[in-house]
Amino acid sequence: MTDEQKCLEWLKHRRDNMPMAGAKRMFGIAIAALEKQEKKPAKAKFNKLYNKFVYFCPVCGEVTGHYDYCSDCGQAIDYDNPEPYTEGES
Numbered sequence: 001m002t003d004e005q006k007c008l009e010w011l012k013h014r015r016d017n018m019p020m021a022g023a024k025r026m027f028g029i030a031i032a033a034l035e036k037q038e039k040k041p042a043k044a045k046f047n048k049l050y051n052k053f054v055y056f057c058p059v060c061g062e063v064t065g066h067y068d069y070c071s072d073c074g075q076a077i078d079y080d081n082p083e084p085y086t087e088g089e090s
């Protein structure tokens with residue numbers, strides 16, 4: 001388990017046991033920001049016109065342009081083992 005994962009576990013535990021709604025929300029924001037730094041596999045779709053794969057963000061569905069982070073939502077993206085893009089996804 002990485003330090004970031006340990007921190008996430010701690011934050012989630014604190015959030016779940018936090019009685020004050022405002023503080024609970026703050027923990028939620030920190031958790032969401034930390035989770036975006038954990039790489040998730042890109043969605044790949046073969047484009048026949050350009051004869052190459054196009055990659056999509058696994059969280060928001062935007063085209064990533066092969067950057068390390070989604071320019072739309074900030075999700076860290078892994079291109080080593082992309083998952084197939086399925087029709088119906090945004």
Ligand SMILES: [Zn+2]
Pocket residue numbers: 057058059060061062070071072073074075
């Ligand atoms: Zn995104």
